[in-house]
Amino acid sequence: SQKIEQNSEALNIQEGKTATLTCNYTNYSPAYLQWYRQDPGRGPVFLLLIRENEKEKRKERLKVTFDTTLKQSLFHITASQPADSATYLCALDGDNAGNMLTFGGGTRLMVKP
C-alpha cells in the first residue's frame, strides 16, 4: 500500500526566513498532491493542490513543488511569520477507487520572532 512520510520532528525557524517542509511517498503514482494546515485543536484547512503534470504552484507566500521522479513534494513558506506556526499535512489521492485521500503524519512548524 502507499506510504507517505513527513518529518515528524518539529521545524524551528526564525521569522523572515523561508520554511521548507518535505513530503515523500512510495508505492504509488498520485495524480495530485494537496497540502493542508492544521492549528492545535482544529481541523485541517486546505492550502494548495499540485497535479502530477505541474512542477510548481504558488499562492502568495506559499510555493509547492512536485517531483514525480523523486516521489517528493516540497512546501515552502517565504518570509515566514509567527502566525505561520502550525502543523502542515500533505495528502495524496488514494490508490483505490473513490474519493479518498491518504494523509501524511504532518510536520509541525514553529516560527520564532
Place this chain on the structure above:
Amino acid sequence: DVKVTQSSRYLVKRTGEKVFLECVQDMDHENMFWYRQDPGLGLRLIYFSYDVKMKEKGDIPEGYSVSREKKERFSLILESASTNQTSMYLCASSTPSSTDTQYFGPGTRLTVL
C-alpha cells in the same frame, strides 16, 4: 464558504456507553468522511460515505458504525465505547471531482474513561 460543523468540541463518556458524533455540512457535498487523529499516527480514515445511505469502510472501522440518512448529515457511532477510542475525531466533506479537496470540521475531542 463551506461549513462543516460537529455536534461537540469536547465529550467525556464512560466505557461501554453508546456514543453518537454528529457532523453536518452546508455545501451539498456528496462525500463525507470520519477520521480519527492520534499523536504519531496521523489522520486515519474510519468510514466514508459517497451518497445517502451508502458507506464504505476505511482503514480502521472496527468498533465504529456510521449512518447517513440525509445528504448533509453523517453520524459516527461508537456502539460500546472503550478507552482506546479516546481520540480527536474529525469529519470532512468533499464533492466528487478530479481533486477531492476535503473540508474539515473543527473536531471532537472524545475522552472515554
